[in-house]
Amino acid sequence: MTQTLFKFDTVINLKIYGDDESANHLKKIEQMLDDVDQQINMSNKDSEIHAINEAAGKKAVKVSQGTFDLMKLSVDYAEDTQGAFDPSIGPLVSLWKIGNGGEHVPDANLINQAKSLVNYKDIIMDEANLTIKLAKEGMSLDLGGIGKGYAADLVANYLHDVQVESAIIDLGGSSIIAIGRKPNGEQWRIGLQDPDRARGEQLALIQLDNETIDSSGVYERFFMENGVRYHHILDPKTGFPTKNGLKSVTIIGGTATDADVLSTAVVVMDLEEGMAYMNQKQNVEAMFITEDNRIYLTSGLKGKINLTNERYTLVE
Template identity: 35%
Template sequence: MKRTPHKFSGRTALICVLVILVACTAFFSNRNQQMREANVSDVALGTLVNVRLYSQIPQGALNSAANAALGRARELEDIFSVYSEDSEITYVNQNAAAGPVHVSDDFYAVLERSLYFAQLTDGAFDPTLGRLIQLWGIGTENARVPSESEISPFVGKKNYEHVILDEEEHTVYFENSDFSLDLGGIVKGYAADEIKKLLMEEYDIASGLINLGGNIMTIGSRPDGQPWTLGIADPKNPQDSSQTVASMAVTDKTFVTSGDYQRYFEDENGNRYHHILDGSTGYPADTHLSSVTIIGNTSMDADALSTACFVLGEEKGMELLESLDGFDGVFIGSDGHLSATEGVSGQLQMTETQSETQAEIQTETQEE
């Protein structure tokens, strides 16, 4: 199957969650001098994919593991790229309204979970906004502000309720032809989970980092046995890794960030439009947030939740996360304030600059 790369701007490849690593010499203590590293990168799924692995296995085997990880990302791009005429999602979008379409295990798994989060969030995460996303074209050469008449047919439709899955037959069916799928809001998370699974189960990798743009997945701990330290980028200066807003020590966790600075364009009047669309309005979500970072164990779920919480806004997003087990969030407002769910508020380390401007981390919890 021919692979067509996603169209993306340089901003897409910006890492929303920045990995803060100590000097490499600290990794290789006397007790693990045989520790080896493989570090590979490629463009897939619309972003820069970087895989960094550490192991005592032979270097050739370690390199093979890293390359297999990239191969898995490319395989998923062939399935989920809406920019490829030969992808599985393109075939489904073109044929599922005419009758049930048999799909691969990967496609079924991602779509099934997408529909779950669409129902859970009342459409704040919506995998059926494909035509609206195409209309705006944000992140492509064709980005523009559509007219009200163009947008109105897609507003508030909840077309995810018209996607019918048959688990036994492994098929997808659209009850009408008024929409198309775009799974870009969840597939990078699925890829991170799948790559980690591949590396651990088939190559016995116990230490590493998987980075797909704003999706970071850690494997175990650092080579020296210490937790990884992951930083949350400053939305006002995301390219400067020294200006992270806060950091947190984690082991076997995922950090997923959605932000208004990742993909956007400006019109002739200087108005900026970001890529996170709100299906209830047809426009980029306007909830006074610059970014939402989700911390959890499953990157696919964290990916969907980061988008949903950005669309819901801080208050409702907090409520959603506090109602779920295993997920926490950090919200950065457009005015620069930072809030965190109770589960991580005590673990965040504020940077010096952030501490000077904010006396404390705001936390919100549900009333009992």
């Protein structure tokens, strides 16, 4: 049974196979996704994250355990990636407005001002009281780089609890979880999106068993000005969209939350730093695509990617 939903600006495709209760499960999942929206979508005025942003520099806000845990994980990731992933990226996201229409390159003073407000070390978390406070007025959280993965994991946990053995959870084509195997017992074959082409055009196929896959790239949301592409992944150090020769990064393995964060963080690093960072991680692999259409893989992925598009070259 298949269902398509549109939530938090994302097309969500859910496929559940071989379970009489599928319709019931899909209804529960829809409710679960609405709850996530209430929790962490900063553009939803009723959400907990919106409340934290509104109180920036003023007071601490009490949140649910789920939101607290997600924020703690986000800050841990910010530390681990030395700020390449930073959940306090909000002021820069709001300034650049990429993907919201009418964009242009902001004034340098405004970029510097927004950049000075981005710092995960200024997120004050009180575990005993479950409160979060942003130290400075003007700071804001933006969980766009982790939210879809978090939602995908909640759905996957639910499906495991109700013992669904075969399903695909696809949030926007960039966060995908394959549960179990196809109903006929074969492995899932997931097509990897060609970063330069319309949605649905593939560059490679990968076989998955019970695994997550997440891609981030400079092609998803962007605008052009004077021949330069300004996209939605921002480097907290420069205040600008990243520009380091990487076109996209796909992460395979780990939880969907891990994969969502890592794909964004590694796009901010460059190929060399990102490769070194990913090679020291256990059970999670990465595929990097550079602007000159070369594909680089961490060691665990070698031999597992089936290239289906001759514009790309696999660098062994």
